Amino acid sequence: MEEGAAADVEDVAGAVDEDCEGSAIMISTLPALGVGLGFREPFRSDVLFHRDRIDFLEITADHYLDVPDGKLQELEMLADHFTLIPHGLSLSLGSAEGLDQGYRNQIVDLVRRIDPPWWSEHVAFTRAGGIELGHLAPVPFSHEAIDILAANIAEVQELLDTPLILENITYDFRLPGDELDEGAFLAKLTERTGCGLLLDLTNLYTNAMNHGGDPIDLLDQLPLDRVVQLHFVGGHWEQGVLIDSHSQPVPAQVWELMDFVLARAPVRGAILERDENLPPFESLLDELERARQLGRKHGRWPLPTSNGP
Numbered sequence: 419m420e421e422g423a424a425a426d427v428e429d430v431a432g433a434v435d436e437d438c439e440g441s442a443i444m445i446s447t448l449p450a451l452g453v454g455l456g457f458r459e460p461f462r463s464d465v466l467f468h469r470d471r472i473d474f475l476e477i478t479a480d481h482y483l484d485v486p487d488g489k490l491q492e493l494e495m496l497a498d499h500f501t502l503i504p505h506g507l508s509l510s511l512g513s514a515e516g517l518d519q520g521y522r523n524q525i526v527d528l529v530r531r532i533d534p535p536w537w538s539e540h541v542a543f544t545r546a547g548g549i550e551l552g553h554l555a556p557v558p559f560s561h562e563a564i565d566i567l568a569a570n571i572a573e574v575q576e577l578l579d580t581p582l583i584l585e586n587i588t589y590d591f592r593l594p595g596d597e598l599d600e601g602a603f604l605a606k607l608t609e610r611t612g613c614g615l616l617l618d619l620t621n622l623y624t625n626a627m628n629h630g631g632d633p634i635d636l637l638d639q640l641p642l643d644r645v646v647q648l649h650f651v652g653g654h655w656e657q658g659v660l661i662d663s664h665s666q667p668v669p670a671q672v673w674e675l676m677d678f679v680l681a682r683a684p685v686r687g688a689i690l691e692r693d694e695n696l697p698p699f700e701s702l703l704d705e706l707e708r709a710r711q712l713g714r715k716h717g718r719w720p721l722p723t724s725n726g727p
């Protein structure tokens with residue numbers, strides 16, 4: 419991590435407002451990282467070769483838990499060249515039965531090891547009745563779900579000073595029990611926990627296409643002042659349903675949403691999440707540059723491309 423960032427991180431755990439169980443995230447003190455890529459193994463040599471065109475990397479935390487030393491050396495090699503943001507998949511913050519203590523401890527150890535400016539998880543559950551579901555399941559947008567999420571989040575916040583940001587997910591269906599719309603739910607959740615938001619623009623767009631609603635109206639309902647980071651990528655259509663497959667170039671509609679959000683939210687970084695149907699690396703770099711220019715236009719990361727360390 420860059421030297422200045424360490425000091426910034428310490429400032430983040432500052433003010434606590436009275437309605438907030440956790441320390442309220444102070445986004446203005448977080449470093450503006452710019453635009454980067456979700457690291458995947460096939461990208462290893464390309465990200466190093468093109469490191470002057472990638473501002474930071476997001477790593478999937480689960481890929482570095484309980485792994486041989488060689489895999490951890492990969493992490494250290496990446497950290498020599500980039501600021502790394504850990505992104506967890508399986509903490510299951512929405513589980514009413516509480517957190518899996520072993521997994522929780524591994525995540526805490528990893529975040530401490532990386533010492534990032536922030537880390538992220540999903541507003542979702544991946545475990546129920548002790549069974550791993552293998553995917554991110556949506557929580558009902560209810561007051562009870564906020565209580566459950568807040569309790570689980572408080573448990574990890576007790577162990578980590580590093581700010582946590584929460585990602586909106588895609589869902590095929592809504593569970594019964596919604597009492598709030600998604601925007602109001604996320605506003606209450608972030609206010610209660612002090613967390614920031616990882617706004618996945620593609621997830622928001624996908625849900626709007628599959629369940630109805632104008633994406634801009636959905637954005638207007640969100641607490642945009644809490645948005646620390648963005649995700650973006652393209653999915654594909656299958657029998658009238660937009661599939662969140664991370665397999666296509668970023669569609670025009672998502673670029674428009676990015677422009678809208680970057681004009682209004684204090685975004686500190688954006689990550690392209692391409693997983694499938696990998697194109698020539700140059701086209702991914704072009705997408706990073708387009709996002710970088712959008713952020714510059716709105717003054718979100720005014721400096722030229724620079725890596726962390």
Ligand SMILES: [Fe+2]
Nearest residue numbers: 585618649691
């Ligand atoms: Fe995402």
